[in-house]
Amino acid sequence: MVLAELGGSISRALQQMSNATVIDEKVLNDCLNDITRALLQSDVQFKLVRDMQTNIKHIVNLDDLAAGHNKRRIIQQAVFNELCKILDPGKPSFTPKKGKTSVVMFVGLQGSGKTTTCTKYAYYHQKKGWKPALVCADTFRAGAFDQLKQNATKAKIPFYGSYMESDPVKIAVEGVERFKEENCDLIIVDTSGRHKQETALFEEMRQVSEATKPDLVIFVMDSSIGQAAFDQAQAFKQSVAVGAVIVTKMDGHAKGGGALSAVAATKSPVIFIGTGEHMDEFEVFDVKPFVSRLLGMGDWSGFMDKIQEVVPMDQQPELLQKLSEGNFTLRIMYEQFQKILKMGPISQVFSMLPGFGAELMPKGQLDSSNPKLMNESRIMRIARGAGRQIREVMEMMEEYKRLAKIWSKMKGLKIPKKGEMSALSRNMNAQHMSKVLPPQMLKQIGGMGGLQNLMKQMGSAKDMMGMGGLFGGGGD
Known part of the structure; x- marks a missing residue:
């Protein structure tokens, strides 16, 4: 996916900063230099990159931050906001009206x-x-x-x-x-x-x-x-x-x-x-959802909307139940593949989930270390029976392996009651999010407290859907 490499580079720069014991001027400069390098290598105009770096340094003045401020979160928020600013000129375009030429x-x-x-x-x-x-x-x-x-x-x-x-x-x-x-x-x-x-x-x-x-x-x-x-x-x-x-x-x-x-x-x-x-x-x-997905922070609301668009209402609980169990079989792939593909490319759909930056998607090379699932003779029999080449069966298994890794990360997803998905997507707040997200995702966000703080910072629950991948941790 275009910009996946850029998103991965920026995410790594922010993560390295978050892993630092103390956030000082050197750590901040190293982080910004890595982000600047990534933007320039991705063909972003030099002046835009230079202005972004200047703005972030102006916003994040470490000497002026009082004790108790979460420096990591302030830096991360500044990067997010500056990327949004580049993509948002601050004025909407003309919008056609139905019935009016x-x-x-x-x-x-x-x-x-x-x-x-x-x-x-x-x-x-x-x-x-x-x-x-x-x-x-x-x-x-x-x-x-x-x-x-x-x-x-x-x-x-x-x-x-x-x-x-x-x-x-x-x-x-x-x-x-x-x-x-x-x-x-x-x-x-x-x-x-x-x-x-x-x-x-x-x-x-x-x-x-x-x-x-x-x-x-x-x-x-x-x-x-x-x-x-x-x-x-x-x-x-x-x-x-x-x-x-x-x-x-x-x-x-x-x-x-x-x-x-x-x-x-x-x-x-x-x-x-x-x-x-x-x-x-x-x-x-x-x-905001685009930048959030670019940085591997997800767009939970968008993911729920995608499900509602392509999966009939009576089948939504079944699909979400399978996601929450984290067990992915070839039969599930056969049953659900068409529904999921209607949402868009797999990498694009799963980039809406926290921690699933497109660059981090498993590449899915066939692992022959699991003979219980599929050995060589069985692959040959399947190819002959289906009238296909062995290579095509191997490619199918490669795709299965890749999707199974992704699917397993959804284990623990809480299932909305039948008929509640639309309301959940419209009215998502910290309480809803804490009940729906898998435990590992909520932990990345910093628990319930971290989730509430993030939503308060942005002033809108929808803007913060799934932005937890980068914003965990306490203050310095």
Whole structure:
């Protein structure tokens, strides 16, 4: 997962600081230097990193802290807040309203996944009751209209474009007018991908914007863009009124720090992230849960919401019961795999749980030291019987081993009574959390007292879901 390496590096730096006997200036500087190095290696812009380090040092003045203050927690909270600040420009983007026509224009670099993202954005809103439509104003890239038409047809979303007309401004205006007449309430205009050095294409983008007068311009950015992110994003912002960012390909292994830089350059919030190639692999972006998951601190509320989305109400207690027992068999994998996969990639789902940073997920190499489960001859028989290669059976067992390790860490999860899951997710507080979390997770948080203090610090129980992985320990 993109940014997993960054999250793991920051988590380790904070953990090393927490393990120190005394928190002094040297320990603080070592921690901040490690975090700075991790951010720079992940392609976050230098100025952003330098400003973050300065801000944390200003907030955490060890000489001014009175006796009894928990220095570890103050430092950790400062790191969390500064990361949130980078990703949160402090102003929301325009939000379309169902039943009222809105025009949304997509812009971005060539190869950023813009056309696919347009369809994902339309599909997401269609499922929630909007009447979206797609307009292909990309006349520069060969096959752009074919791609949009194919995506739109598959998702059953109306579309407009032309094989004959070469003027993208004319196509955009005609498409927007047609779908306004058809009472579509979300008209999405796809434009040509471009580079900041392509002056003509930037002028074309500006003309399309002037002609269609979009309510929102969304900048689509590939998470692997690297150090060029800030300058490229800024160039788009200077040409059109970028009001939001969508980061694509978050399921890969890119460094991903450019995503943080793009937000700073456009001063616009990230509203969605693309987490895979499929139409529904598209998530609403929420800053605090994202940073919490990035640092291995989890997002318990998000995890509960995921379960409610994909598991029927009458089956939720059964799934949670199996989780709480911590015993994972091949039959359970067979029965539950499809339900869990609907929540999203396994690493993404389990990163919502405290202590499950994506970098820390078990890689799952097949361990031949357990012959009771599966020996070589049995693997060969299964492969022959299923008409599969031995390698495929081995890969299945590898995945089982990996998931079994993850599943075992859920042992002790308390099960909400039938019908109480929605209320639990909405009204989570320290008392609820202490009853639901497995004992080892609660211990990481510092017990009931630590959990209450954390929620009080943030002022919101939801913001603190699962943030205990890093915040245990007493004062210095």
